[in-house]
Amino acid sequence: xxxxxxxxxxxxxxxxxxxxxxxxxxxxxxxxxxxxxxxxxxxxxxxxxxxxxxxxxxxxxxxxxxxxxxxxxxxxxxxxxxxxxxxxxxxxxxxxxxxxxxxxxxxxxxxxxxxxxxxxxxxxxxxxxxxxxxxxxxxxxxxxxxxxxxxxxxxxxxxxxxxxxxxxxxxxxxxxxxxxxxxxxxxxxxxxxxxxxxxxxxxxxxxxxxxxxxxxxxxxxxxxxxxxxxxxxxxxxxxxxxxxxxxxxxxxxxxxxxxxxxxxxxxxxxxxxxxxxxxxxxxxxxxxxxxxxxxxxxxxxxxxxxxxxxxxxxxxxxxxxxxxxxxxxxxxxxxxxxxxxxxxxxxxxxxxxxxxxxxxxxxxxxxxxxxxxxxxxxxxxxxxxxxxxxxxxxxxxxxxxxxxxxxxxxxxxxxxxxxxxxxxxxxxxxxxxxxxxxxxxxxxxxxxxxxxxxxxxxxxxxxxxxxxxxxxxxxxxxxxxxxxxxxxxxxxxxxxxxxxxxxxxxxxxxxxxxxxxxxxx
Numbered sequence: 001x002x003x004x005x006x007x008x009x010x011x012x013x014x015x016x017x018x019x020x021x022x023x024x025x026x027x028x029x030x031x032x033x034x035x036x037x038x039x040x041x042x043x044x045x046x047x048x049x050x051x052x053x054x055x056x057x058x059x060x061x062x063x064x065x066x067x068x069x070x071x072x073x074x075x076x077x078x079x080x081x082x083x084x085x086x087x088x089x090x091x092x093x094x095x096x097x098x099x100x101x102x103x104x105x106x107x108x109x110x111x112x113x114x115x116x117x118x119x120x121x122x123x124x125x126x127x128x129x130x131x132x133x134x135x136x137x138x139x140x141x142x143x144x145x146x147x148x149x150x151x152x153x154x155x156x157x158x159x160x161x162x163x164x165x166x167x168x169x170x171x172x173x174x175x176x177x178x179x180x181x182x183x184x185x186x187x188x189x190x191x192x193x194x195x196x197x198x199x200x201x202x203x204x205x206x207x208x209x210x211x212x213x214x215x216x217x218x219x220x221x222x223x224x225x226x227x228x229x230x231x232x233x234x235x236x237x238x239x240x241x242x243x244x245x246x247x248x249x250x251x252x253x254x255x256x257x258x259x260x261x262x263x264x265x266x267x268x269x270x271x272x273x274x275x276x277x278x279x280x281x282x283x284x285x286x287x288x289x290x291x292x293x294x295x296x297x298x299x300x301x302x303x304x305x306x307x308x309x310x311x312x313x314x315x316x317x318x319x320x321x322x323x324x325x326x327x328x329x330x331x332x333x334x335x336x337x338x339x340x341x342x343x344x345x346x347x348x349x350x351x352x353x354x355x356x357x358x359x360x361x362x363x364x365x366x367x368x369x370x371x372x373x374x375x376x377x378x379x380x381x382x383x384x385x386x387x388x389x390x391x392x393x394x395x396x397x398x399x400x401x402x403x404x405x406x407x408x409x410x411x412x413x414x415x416x417x418x419x420x421x422x423x424x425x426x427x428x429x430x431x432x433x434x435x436x437x438x439x440x441x442x443x444x445x446x447x448x449x450x451x452x453x454x455x456x457x458x459x460x461x462x463x464x465x466x467x468x469x470x471x472x473x474x475x476x477x478x479x480x481x482x483x484x485x486x487x488x489x490x491x492x493x494x495x496x497x498x499x500x501x502x503x504x505x506x507x508x509x510x511x512x513x514x515x516x517x518x519x520x521x
Contacts, residue, residue, distance in 0.1 A: 002027065004280055004354045005095050005171055005202040006323055007178050007311075009194045010369065014319040018178050020171040021323045021364035022092040023386065024069075024081045025356055032079075033072040034361040034383050034418050036405035038398050040065055044143055051077035053112045053130030055162055063143035067379065067396040069363050072408045072418075077135030082363035083142050084377040084396035088175055089151055090365035093137040094168035097206045098268045099184060106236035107185030110163030131163030131186065137170060148174040152181055152191045152224055160226065163187045169202055175367045175376060179224070182206055184266050188232055190216075190225040192310075199318055200311040201284040203277040206267035209310045214258040238265050269306050279303035279336065279351035287326050288314040295334075303336070303351055320380055320391065321447060323364050328355035328386025339387075339432045355386030357425070361418075362386055365396070374476045375461055378454060381405065384421030388428050390443035392491045393450045395457070395480040402488030420495045428502040431509050435502045442498040449490055457483040 008019035026032045044063040049056045051074070068083035084090040110131035117124040132140065140158055145151040151172045163186040170181040178194040180202070192208045194200045200207070213230050216223040226232065233239050239260065263269075282303045286294045289312065293299045301308050330353040335343025338353065364380040380391035383405075394401065408418045428435035461479060507513075 002204050002276075002352075002356075002358070003095055004204075004284075004327060005092065005169065005180075005200075006284060006326055007171055007173075007180060007194050007200040007202075008318045008323070009178060009196040009198050010176070011196040012199050012314055012318055013366075014317045015366065015368060016370060017366045017368040018090075018173045018175060019318070019320075019323060019364055019366050020090055020092050020173045020178060021327055021362065021380075022082060022095065022171065023327050023354065023362045024360045026358045026360050028358070031358070031422075032076075032360050033408045033410060034069055034081075035072050035408040036067070036069050036379075036381055036394065036401045038065065038067045038401050039143070040399060041143070045139075048136070048140065050130070050132065050136050051075070052135055053110075053133060053165055054127065055129040055132060055136075057132075057140065057158075057162065059140070060144050065397070065399065066142050067394075067398060067401065068138060068142075069361050069379075069381065071360075072410055078139050079135045080138035080142075081134075081361070082365065082379070083138045084365050084367070084379055085142050085145075086397045087146050088367050088373055088376045089142060089145055089148060090171075090173045090367060090377065090396075091138050091142050091151065092171040092363065092365070094134045094170050095202050095207075096134070096204050097167045097169050097182060098204075099167045099206065099266050100268050102236065102238055103185045103266050106232065106238070107187055109165045109167075110186045111165045130165040132158055133164055133166050134168055137168075148172045148177045148179050149220075149224075152179045155181055156189050156191070156224065156226065159183060159189050160187050167206075169207065173365065173367060175369050180208065182208055182262070182266075184226070184232075184262075188226045188229065190229065190262055190266075191223065193222045194311055195222075197313050198311040199288060199314055201281045201308075202310070203280040205273055205277040205281075206263055207281075207310045208262045209307075210259060211262050212259055233260070233265060240264070263306075273306070274304035275350070276352045278305060278308060279331070280354050281308045283329060283331055283334070283354065284326050285309075285312065287322065287329070288316075288318060291315060320364060320366065320451075324362070324380070324382070324386075324391045324443070324447070326354065327362050327364075328359075328382075328389070329353065330355050330387055357385050357429075359385050362391065364391060366393075371458055372461065372465070374473075375458065375480060380450070382421070383408075383418040385425040385429075388425035388439055389421045390446045391450070392446050392487055393454050394484045394487060397477065398481045398484060399477050400481060402485050404488045404492045414496075414499070417491065417495065420492075420499055424495070424499050424502055427499075427506045431506050434505050434509060438498060438501045438505070442494055446491060446494055450487065453483065453487050453490075 002025045005022045066085040068080040071079045112130035113128040115127040181191040216225045331337045335347040377396035382391045
């Protein structure tokens, strides 16, 4: 699927928390309704069979509870997409990327091959399952790990054993670290840790721009990857862009250096990227480092630059509001805004926006270090097209989620967050300027209430459980579920009010509108 990822290291975040956030955008030709659910250990499969690739995997018998934002329809598998576990490990899977033909020749994708003929025929060939993919990753990894590093290694082991049928990037975090994993061909992978004082931006393009083979094979402070990565590169002549040993800060020999740029070795760079991918990275970094020159003819980076850094230090610590703004953005204050007045009709539709009509949800998982572990993970959730909605916080360590987010219907209806926001977007879009103030005010109210609600829950939690040695896990979970229910109740009332507002405004602007007061007497 197409999507956009923003990762915020703990020293770069406003709260001292790690934050991983991602838009999940439905592919062309369909819309996938989304929901927000908790998965109990008893509901976790022990024998897993992928819907799309038919790969079958035996799973451990000790899963933990976790909360996810999957598809409603099961036709393409679970597609958990974003999740956080009771152990405070979070994942967002996946970011669809691309690897080049040389990689695919050396390590082909593991694709499902249907059976040929019938059993008993002389030329019968049984079905060959494919590898794992986006639909599987969170289900296979998140319930079984205790740290982000452990999750990276488990995912890497699964990729090496079963392979994958698609190129993807996966975000993984805990309270201390954020890791970003990219699949390389059918069975290889690389991972890089986001520096604590940095953010990382990833459109649908292989993003990691530096890799240290020595660290990956040794201490693994900032890099991990397939054990045979160096040999894979050398044996398949992939190293055309390796930096020479003489370059400052790079070790190794000219034939086998330790540092290299994965984008050039493994990735692609096409005119399509300059329409679909690089402009999104450019705009995200423009928002978080605004004092730099992004627009003049002398600008270091432009919307079509192929060398925009994967990560960098922001000018100010990044807030949830900025994450929400960026991942719902449409090139505001530039000639490329489809709702704007700058530029020309051509420039306003030149590049693929971040917040598009096809967005199913955006989830920002914040794992906090300054509260008890039981309430550390907060999932800031929005459903529908980003420019017309907003995030709201929900605690992840629960047995159940509010019906307003959980019980999304398969077909359009009101009374659930996904379809309410889809209806708001399609009504308000045609009359952007007339509806924008109402949408903006809705977002401000919900986010302000959300911050106040989280702080109030923290205070109540501390008062209730700090000295209560008899408190059980069930008591903690019930408290967090009550908090989520209150948040959902407020969100539902505000969303219903916004729907009524934009419906009234847009109805008055219909082409067949007529009022007696319009007629001159």
